[in-house]
Amino acid sequence: MTANKKLLVLPGDGIGPEVMREVGRVVGWLGRERGVRFDISEDLVGGASVDAYGVPIRDEVVAAAKAADAVLFGAVGGPKWKDVPFELRPEVAILRLRQELELFANLRPATVLDPLVDASTLKPDVVRGLDIMIVRETVGGIYFGEPRGIEDLPGGGQRGINTEIYTTSEIERVARVAFDLARVRGGKLCSVEKSNVMESGLLWKQVVTALGERDYPDVELSHMLADNCAMQLVRNPRQFDVIVTGNLFGDLLSDLASMLTGSLGMLPSATLGGVLPDGRRPALYEPIHGSAPDIAGTRQANPLAQILSFAMLLRYSLKMEAEAAMIEAACTRVLSSGLRTADIMSPGMARVSTSVMGEAVLRELEKKPT
Structure with a gap:
């Protein structure tokens, strides 16, 4: 049995708690079948924290995030809090976590799974096999620059x-993440x-x-202006493997790329910091996807993006590639079986x-290889 890993779970608002519950079932399977144990703590962020404590995120939650091996976040926000002062907006929670943990590299995959090739608004021949x-750099640029x-x-x-504003060191550290990913992907x-x-x-x-x-002569590097990149993502998205860009352009281009896949409900993301002295x-x-308050409580939410x-x-x-691949494959098989939530129907x-x-994902995980 592997050593316990400390995870902080922050379900947030709207559909966040609903989709996070389905992740809990996957965590249970890992413990039963793969001998992977987690020390899991859970707390409030976003609007739920505003209602309970008067702030979008408490200092204690930030401290717990810093002590954890990783943070699993749901979604925050909703019309209930649309008129509160900026410092009390639910979204401040995610901004503060990025800043306090120095999470500078946001990884957003845009992948079209074969069962969902027809879900995209683009022609199947354009998006089939898209990966x-x-x-995206996330703690610098125009969102944080002064004045x-x-x-x-x-x-x-x-x-x-x-x-x-961008400095040499800020650019280099996010570019290294992108170069390293390109090196193990399509080059x-x-x-x-x-x-x-x-x-x-x-x-x-x-x-x-x-x-x-x-440092990366083995990676084929190209450059593209942001407006041309937006056009090319729609014209011929499969020409790209890894794209690295700043905060503002990354915000826009990643949302554009996400819709090539047909549904925000299918797409995960990661935001990484630098390696600490203790190796974490x-x-x-x-x-x-957002908190989708319009469907919260209606059992319509797609849990696959949270599971992914x-x-x-x-x-x-956690460097658990085998288990990650098992979960991804299980999600694909569920979709291949014809099951759909409302957003991808x-x-x-x-x-x-x-x-x-x-439950369907869990059943696929529990099937023994033949």
């Missing part, structure tokens, strides 16, 4: 200010910026180029609830 990994704010202008009117990395009109983009291109020449690497795993986020946790934080398929989809 892209977008690596920022809204100021009054003499004579009336106002001015909004945001500042795009290709596309670096995306706006070097034609932004000095920060020019520095980004220079730093990534130098790093590739120095802070990391947070979450589905890219847990598979990413096993792969990147198509003619001729069988519509099922959140818990039935989770």
Whole structure:
């Protein structure tokens, strides 16, 4: 039996607790069948924490996240909290965790599984076999640069200010994550910026180029302007293997790429920090879908993105590649059997609830190899 791993589970709001329950069933299977034990603690974040404690995330939760081997996050937010001050918005929880744990590299896969090739709004021939990994820098750039704010202008009117800032070290550390992924995937990395009109983009291109020449000569590196990349993702997405980009462009391009697959309910993500002196690497795993308050409690939510986020946790934080691959394969087999939640429903398929989809994944995991 493997040593216990410390996991912090933060279900959040809306459908977060519902899809997280299905992950718990997978965790139970790992304990029974694979001898993997976890020390799991659970706490409130987001709107649930605002309601209970008056803040989106407490200091104690941040401390627990720092002490854990990994954090499994659900989703936060909803109309109930839309009018609260910015510092009390549920989304502040995820922003603070990224900053406090220095989670600088967001990994967002955009994968089209064979059973769902018709779910995309693009032609099947365009997206069949799609397997892209977008690596987005998450703690720098225009979202965190200073100065920022809204100021009054003499004579009336106002001015909004945001500042795009990147340093050599910030660019290098996220680029290394992307180069390392490309090295074990298809061997290709596309670096995306706006070097034609932004000095920060020019520095980004220079730093990534130098790093590739120095440390990753075996990886095929290309560069692309962000607007062209958006066009190319729709025109010919399979040309890409790994894409690395800054915070703003990564936010936009990863959402665009996610919809190539047909449903946000299918896509996991990971956000990684640097390796600590004790060998641990802070990391947070979450589905890219939101809290979907309109369907919370209706048993319609798709749990697969949360389950697949847990598979990413096993792969990147715990180095349990075999178990991660088992979970991913089980999800694919369930879809191949024709089961669908509402978000991925198509003619001729069988519509099922959140818990039935989770049960189906568990049944596939429990099947013995023939």
